[in-house]
Amino acid sequence: MDHAFARRMLTRLAPWFAMLKEFSDRADAHALYDPDTEAGRIRLSNLKIFLGQLLPWRPGVLLIGEAPGYRGTWRTGVNFCSEKIMMGPADRFGLFGGEAAGYRLIEPAEKLCSEASSTVVQRVIQELPCPPLVWPAFPLHPHKPGVDESNRTPTPAELRRDALPQLEKLISLYRPRHIAAVGNIGMTCLKELGVDAVKLRHPAHGGGPQFRAGLLELMADVNH
Template sequence: MTTSSVSAFVQQLSAVSSVPGCNNFFDNNDPANAQRRSNLGIYLQDMMNRAPKVLLLGEAPGFRGMRITGVPFTNRTMFERAANRFGLFGAGKGYALPAEAWAVAAEPTATVMWEVLAELEFLPLLWSACPWHTHVPGQPLSNRTPTGAEARLGTPFWVSLMELFSIETVVAVGNVAHRSLLRNGLDAPKVRHPAHGGRSGFKRGLEELFVTGAVPSPPGR
């Protein structure tokens, strides 16, 4: 994956129009979205250098997480603190937050996700089946499970990432992602989503995939 391919991917993502109940926080209609596009580009470039072969595909961004930062499964506090266990995010990495971030509480699911990945010493590429913020129409500070149609619109983007990163294994994180993969002929394994008390199930699911060989074990395990 080259710099130009990262830029092309982000541009393609930004070209999708927002509609009531489904906000594309990368589009060109909000100046703050330029910062989110930049953050996503930094993340993808950094991951390109790490060459992950596993993609964890979540459901959709939350209004306190990727909707604010532009990066899958992150929240504003990750950009404020030191870099995490993998050397991602944190001060000095080039990420910046739009002004609106300071009024929004941090998404707890992102914290749980990265805690578990650090414990497992496992660094996959992260993305969502529907990469836009789905919410109750008229209530932008809410989260809504994406419809099948919304997930289908997101399919070309995770397919592109699989190709750009030469992904060998995809793991669905939750039901929306699993259905999206099945619709496209991928009988991928599924693990519990870490949200809403799902931490232990999420971790246990990944550990089981390592044991069975469905997902390559991280080095040192």
């Protein structure tokens, strides 16, 4: 565990955090980290707590997903992480841990929300020797106009305008040793940036077993 590395990296990532905070809500996309909203401040706080737990492991692998979903990242601020995972006990790497670790819900609820893809991804991560850094290509939650609790695919224009600049900034500041895409959108964005990356099957729509096999193979190759 390298806590000094984590502190240095959080400082280095400050320009990237600044980019995330510049986004505002749109008619068909929620800004996740808008500092002018209470929800945005809570998500940003949760994200920084999570990175403070993750970065001491010095993750050398960066996984680029697609877009935040309404049952996961939109509610937590942490990619591939539902309320149920975030507010549950810490995992084998010391990630998450609920209120004891400082995490907060945007809205109190009688039942914590879960998300299938988040559950699959976090379960597979528990099989790895070191957790990767996971981040979505598109940094907002895209939804159908007027339907907050829905998901939609980002348009090519949105990816060029919003995904590529923040993704390029994250990669340049974090400098991962290995990069992989989880799904088509992540792979498309990485190709646009000229980044050589492996493509993993997205865990949604029955892709969990293929995602698991691909990630385990990737991590085995990385560790050889």
